[in-house]
Amino acid sequence: MTDPRQNALEYARHNRERFLAELKEIVAIPSISTADEHKPDVIRAAEWMASHLRALGMDKVQVMPTGGHPVVYGETMKAGKDAATVLIYGHYDVQPPDPLHLWESGPFNAVQRGDYFFGRGTSDMKGQVVATLKAVEAVLRTSGLPVNVKWLIEGEEEIGSKNLGAFIKKNAAMLKADICLNPDAGMMGAELPTITYGLRGLAYMELRVYGPSKDLHSGLYGGVVHNPAQALAELIAGMHDKNGKITLPGFYDKVRKLSKREREEFARLPANKKTYLEQTGVSLLWGEPAYLPSERVGARPTLEINGLLSGWTGQGSKTVLPAHAMAKISCRLVPDQNPDEVYKQLSAYLKAKAPKDIRWELIKLTDSGWAITDVNSPGVKAMDDALKTAWGKRPLYRREGGSIGVVVQLQDYAGVESVLTGFGLPDDDIHSPNERMHLPTWYKGIESLIHFIYNMAG
């Protein structure tokens, strides 16, 4: 008896052309979630996903309504109670294709040129969703599935997944799984398979500083009133020390220390000083000298000024001593920080440091939690092995600086951690004209997902 996974891999190799034809079919549906006039296309894309789940023999396949575009759900629990359950996340919506005249071929008429398959959504992320469908199909049609599989395919990722949190909260029991496979995070290079296991959270606030009761003439009153724009600048300047450390009382108390292994993995990442210099266009990097740039972005908290507004900001001059000044301030948070506590820490800083000659107000705007997946969990180990088998090398491990709603919501509302990966490359031009997918990487990706399914079976 041959290794069952060899049959599945053979199946996938044998059907590459058809897989690509199916991808072309779903790319042809312009499911632009932000555009009202494309709502029928969004629904068609959801129906396409549902019909493909049905074709795979999934049960309970439904196009489920939300406050916005629907979620496609389906599952197969035939592997039994003792088998692992994998929740597969994806999104069927895409970004608008504008500006159209920059496309070398139609955004919704996917075509191959050389090693690339061009079209809106080929990389972000219809190509990734089709990869999961085809990996499951390959296993299903050969050995049968050794694990239970659930699908959560949303239609609002490109517009902020604003209805997904409520959906996950409501359907937490239905979504229960040992791990969520989220292939929307990409890899750092065609030969750099990558697992993303952490995301930062956010606490976004607005600080308002009030001085005189109305805008004053800077000639008639300049010299006797603490200028609120100056006072705001003084307060902001004190929020970091000279080494870029944040001075809010207790800010670092709950910051989880990076383990030796994590730091070793960070050191392996290709995103180094040079990368950040190139990507940002600054002449010198900034930040805590004790940490690598990638650690500062992925695993250290920040305090960022997102906006400043006071007084006269138009062309030319107006001699106003402004009545108030405003700053948008947000902190990126890491385990085990808490947005509410950070709000209190900034308040405590202001209470201690704000001069008595101004008034201030700190307003909570939005927040989101961080996410972290245990790198020693069976799901991460299964993906680690799968990528290693497919690429012949250990994957990179990274923590990302931004937030991804679904990962946090699955963690916080359904108790499901995510293993983030994917086969999109940094130069795929997602969200831009001529979005593309690297076909050799895609085929390798499908094979790695086949390995992942078998690895999850233990």
Add this chain to the structure above:
Amino acid sequence: MTDPRQNALEYARHNRERFLAELKEIVAIPSISTADEHKPDVIRAAEWMASHLRALGMDKVQVMPTGGHPVVYGETMKAGKDAATVLIYGHYDVQPPDPLHLWESGPFNAVQRGDYFFGRGTSDMKGQVVATLKAVEAVLRTSGLPVNVKWLIEGEEEIGSKNLGAFIKKNAAMLKADICLNPDAGMMGAELPTITYGLRGLAYMELRVYGPSKDLHSGLYGGVVHNPAQALAELIAGMHDKNGKITLPGFYDKVRKLSKREREEFARLPANKKTYLEQTGVSLLWGEPAYLPSERVGARPTLEINGLLSGWTGQGSKTVLPAHAMAKISCRLVPDQNPDEVYKQLSAYLKAKAPKDIRWELIKLTDSGWAITDVNSPGVKAMDDALKTAWGKRPLYRREGGSIGVVVQLQDYAGVESVLTGFGLPDDDIHSPNERMHLPTWYKGIESLIHFIYNMAG
């Protein structure tokens, strides 16, 4: 033979009703300089002024064109070469009367209610101009003028006197005088005759701080880039020390020290801590502790943040790490500071303090010089004596924090210093509905101007 000034004073007292009727006549011309549709009224007001100068027997009376509304000029040099020459400044334009429905009587139909004469321009400054015309008339019709008199009556004061500088430059020789009497500065109370002898100058700049080459995602790059809004705040925070002193190198080097007499005069001013607290609405004053609030406003230089702009300033949140940040920064200057030198001092500060991980640019926007009149000059002494005689008490001496173009231009282009006074009161509601003039003060003012003319004769 009676004292000639007694006849002039008698004349003025005798003709009060007619003076008021003439003021009513000029108030009735709605010479709103900012409103195109009132241009014919503006011209009519200029002609009214010219006809009254002619009626006084002035020579060379002209309505002289400028780039905007005309200047009315006239002179009498009959007192001879050895007599002093007084240049009398005024403006015949007014502010718009809006909102009209708040006026208790028509803004251009001046009426007396109690001790007040209500109407647009009664205080600012048709009433003041008429006071000078009537004082000169009283002297002329009784003893004859013991001094030469020139008139410079503009029509654009309420819209920034933007064409007056060029006019003064071009006609400097014509405007030559021993002193300019400028009655547009008012007094601090009905029983507080006031001489204003100094004005602050201005150097207005824009500081731009540049960081990354474009706005960045604060999640993907927060922690490795010096946020330009934060860097700007740090630079601004360092521009003052803890005592409110400005830290720019050399900033105070040329600041003229206040004399003992000046400080005594400042101490007499009723604009004290309480006044400034009430007028600004702040709970605590701010600024250099070694100086009185009125000194800080009138005789000390400042550095003020007039505006701040960076990143996201709309409602809610946007997680941007902004590419740049901007501050409008202006310094109020005192003798003997120079706007160009202050620009260089701020540049030197930035060169020394700006971190290497950002770029900055400092742009000159506008500037204007300070003005100061020698308090021991014959013109000021003549006015001091005049006010003392009319009110029976020594006038207050103040330096104002703002700029008045004509005063600086006369000083810098024509070499004529100004003695600033006037009979407008702080509660005259100039620029507001129900503008009014306090008649007892006005009559006393006319008498003080009669004394001033005789005092100038020595």
